[in-house]
Amino acid sequence: MKKWLKILLIGLGSLLLLALMAALGGWLYLRSNFLYFEQEYPELAALSTLTVNGYTFVDRNSNGELDPYEDDRLPLETRADDLLDKMTTEEKIHLLKGSGMASGLGLTEAGDGIPGAVGTIVPTPRLGLPTLYLSDGPAGLRIQPVREGEDRTYYCTAFPIATMLASTWNTDLVHRVGEAMGNEALEYGIDVILGPGANIHRHPFCGRNFEYYAEDPLLTGKMGAAMVNGIESNGIGTSVKHFVANNQETDRHLNNAIVPERALREIYLKGFEIIVKEAQPWTIMSSYNQVNGAFASQSPYLLTDVLREDWGFEGIVMSDWFGGRDAVAQIKAGNDLLEPGTKKQWKALQRGYENGELPQAAIDNAARRILKLILQSRKMEGYAYQNNPDLEAHASIARRSAAEGMVLLRNEGALPLQQEQEIALLGVTSYDFIAGGTGSGDVNEAYTVALEAGLKAAGFAINATARQWFEDHKAAHTAEFVKPEGLQAMTQPYDPPEIDYTDTQLEKVAAEADVGILTIGRNSGEGGDRVEEDDFLLSAQEQSLLERACNAFQSADKPLIVVLNVGGVIETASWKSRPDAILLAWQGGQEGGHAAADVLSGRVNPSGKLPMTFPVQLSDHASNANFPLEGEPINFLNLLMGEAIKPKAEQVRNRDFTRYEEGIFVGYRHFDKAGLQVSYPFGYGLSYTQFAYSNLEVETGADTILVTVEVQNTGAQPGQDVVQVYVSRPESGTEHPPQELKAFAKTPELEPGATTMLKFHVPVADLRYWDEQQRKWTLQNGIYQLRVGASSRDIRLEAKVEL
Structure with a gap:
């Protein structure tokens, strides 16, 4: 017996030793390749100033003279070229990659950095060029709220998810959100926000759809341009991502998106094109995936x-974090900045220059573009950030945009609701609202307002019996109510168990309260795609609860309302006729509960419209046969170790490659x-009032079609409406969609009986299609039909023009 015990102990000891050695080896690998420090670049000393002809300038290199690059009266190109001439080739190469995750995360031995920032543009102290910090931010800036040795916090505002902002169809409002988001970056010392996301909702299961705007490229482009212009009005850069065809999370680091050129140009690139032309973002982030056989960052x-x-x-193109396989090929292709930057990449670039594989011209082109960005930054002005943004004012913007993005489905x-009504809240999510998705799209906010808190603040009485059942349930499932953090939150989104109500309990609260609200929650995030069972579809428990709750309240002649606190499309066709009302509340950021209460109470008349289609069933989607449906999460350790981008011997459909056969x-x-048939069409959304359209007029110019239409509030409540203009192309031998969105506008708030005139400018160039044979945009002659509607399937007025 002793002999076997001895053998067992030796075996366990050997396994422990091997585990320690593996951990040590992994740590050394990460340190040498990713978490390395730029110790040769300490923090820049205080910079002196010079006065020249009455103008005061920052003397960046403290030489007592004004170099051309320090003179902000000169053109940006001139200043960048002057800097480039002053730099050694080694300094230029060093500029082409970040300084590793450590310096961005504030982990350097000198304590530099901004905790929570994920990357940097490295400094050049000899010329007085500062470190620039990059941080996540599709729904708000993401930095660490708590710092060692400090008794204050650095919270940021969690704004509504991008899909919800798109549901406002209000570019002015999205611009205001961008302004607030950019101001927080400015005041916290961040120079570039890694967002917005502009990928298309190709399929409902993409785990990051909540970070993206819509299934339509025009709506995506207009919303993205508004966000970029808002953020960059602060002198803060954006990085529009993920360029391009990053429409799934499954195997995203290796997946080859095989996209027909017409679809690539008209659908997947078009939103990015609109953003570039209307906003000129400082940076674009190349995606991990391959596109038609070439990694996007090497194309x-x-x-x-x-x-x-x-x-x-x-602007500059930066890689997604650890994206691409060949540093030299990336720079030569036009990917200027490698993030977060690794020692392996640094050596590869040096070696490529020395052996002639990496030309000096490619180095200079990339470095020049990065220098222009640095010169545009507020840090080059010597701006002293205060770490004190107006979070209260920004919360107000978050609340307004969340309320305007909610969609009344039924x-x-x-x-x-009536003010004197008592409300019975059912479902865990009623008391534990989901602010946003997980991963890099998450925000470290100070609080999240739940639906319960929002309704109470609006003056509604909350049924105490249902409230106590939630507390009892939470106490019985303590571990499941602990929210995961970091990488665990990406692979295991917070999903506490639902409450099992008995029929007797439901009948009890239906007798006590005046109205029931059942909240259904869903979450997803970076690193994995969604699935059908218990995600797109309601779980068996949810279906039962919904049916029995409707029966209990409606039998008592009281309404049952469903609130959907979700980040993406779920199945609704099978159950949508049962509740008395359905409010799609999306994920409204930290003020989501207040915003939902604003809409439910009528303080805000709902005006949101769907930025995507809700299908009757999943298989109705054309892309369904060409999308990974297993939802397997990414192995982040494999990514860091480089395993995720190694080619596989056997190529698996929808994982290693995905064919966009729907074009x-x-x-x-x-x-x-x-x-x-669809459950809810693109552009759909109800109001507490009604609108009528009339007097459609169309004027065709050489370059633009001018469309005007009158909109009248014919109901009894003040409200806003979203008017959409679709275009049908002439009959021809070329296949086209029956109609495509080409313009939209949102009315101001109209009082009952009030009328407004909306004007739409449809560029003739936007009516072209991509001719794959000629590889160019082509305009067909003939009759085009303009359709003005309240949704894609609620067309109110039509007119024809001949081109």
């Missing part, structure tokens, strides 16, 4: 031919072409 066609030569993009007289027929384009 001269995408990064140079399309982005720069076709569109005139003037209302059989149940809403708005341009994405979203409503497909549903319209196939003549399929």
Whole structure:
């Protein structure tokens, strides 16, 4: 017995030793390749100033003279060229990659950095060029709120998710959100926000759809441009991502998106094109995936031919974190900045220059673009950030945008609520609202307002019995109510168990309260895609609860309202007729509960419209056969160790490669072409009032079609409406969608009986299609039909023009 015990102990000891050695080896690998420190670049000393001809300038290199790059009266190109001439080749190469995750995270031995920032543009102290910090931020700036040795916090505002902002169809409002987001970056010392996301909702299961705007490229582009312009009005850069065709999380680091060129140009690139032309973002982030056989960050066609030569993009392209496989190929293709930067990349660039594989011209082009960004930054002005943004004012903007982005899907007289009503809240999520998705799209906010808190603040009485059942349930499942953090939050989104109500309990609260509200929650995030069972579909428990709750309240002649606190599309067709009302509350950021209460109470009349189609069933989507449906999360350790981008011997469909066989027929384009019924169409949304459209006029110019229409509030409540202009192309031998969104506008708030005139400018160039044979944009002659509607399937007025 002793002998076997001895053998067992020796075996366990050996396994422990091997585990320690593996951990040590992994740590050394990470330190040498990713978490390395730029010790040769300490923090820049205080910079002196010079006065020249009455102008005061920062003497960046403290030489007592004004160099051309220090003179902000000179053109940006001149200043960047002057800097480039002063730099050694080694300094230029050093500029092409970040300083590793450590310095960005504030982990350097000198204690530098901004905790929570994820990357840097390295400094050049000899010339007085500062470190620039990059941080996540599609729904708000993401930095660490708590810092060692400090008794204050650095919270940021959690704004509504991008899909919800798109649901406002209000570019002015999204611009205001961007202004607030950019101001927080400015005041916290961040120089570039890594967002917004501009990928298309190709399929409902993409785990990061909540970070993206819509299934339509025009809506995506207009919302993205508004966000970029808002953020960059602060002198803060943006990084529009993920360029391009990053439409799934499954195997995103290796997946080859095989996209027909027409679909690539008309659907997946078009939103980015609109953003570039209307906002000129400081940076674009190349995606992890391959596009038609080439990694996006190593594709001269995408990064140079399309982005720069076709569109005139003037900023820099940065890689996604650890994206790409060949540093030299990335720089040569037009990917200027490698993030977060590794020692392996640094050596590869040096070696490439020395052996002639990396030309001096490629180094200079990339370095010049990065220098222009540095010169644009507020840090070059000597701006002293205060770490004190106006979070209260920004919370107000978050609340307004969340309320305006909520979509009323159904209302059989149940809403708005009456002030004297007592409300029974059912479902865990009623008391534990989801602010946003997980991963880099998450925000470290100070608080999240739940629906319960929002309704109480609005003056409603909350049924105490249902409230106590939630507390009892939470106490019985303590571990499941602990929210995961860091990488665990990406792979295991917070999902506490639902309450099992008995029929007797439901009948009890239906007798006590005046109205019931059942909240259904869903979450997803970076690193994994969604699945059908218990995610897109309601779980068996949820279906039972919904049916029994409707029976209990409606039998008592009281309404049952469903609130959807979700980040993406779920199945609704099978159950949507049962509740008296359905409010799609999305994920409204930290003020989501207040915003939902504003809409439910009627303080805000709902005006949101869907930025995507809700199908009857998942298989109705044209992309469904060409999308990974297993939802397997990414192995982040494999990514860090480089395993995720190694080619595999056996290529698996929808994982290693995905064929976009549906072409341009994405979203409503497909549903319209196939003549399929949908649960809720693209552009759909109800109001507490009604609107009538009239007096459609169309004027055709050489370059633009001017469309005007009158909109009248014919109901009894003040409200806003979103008017959409769709265009149908002439009959021809070329296949086109039955209609495509080409313009939209949101009315101001109209009092009952009030009328407004909306004007739409449709560029004739936007009516072209991509001719794959000629490889160019082509305009067909003939009759075009303009359709003005309240949704893609609620067309109110039509007119024809001949081109």
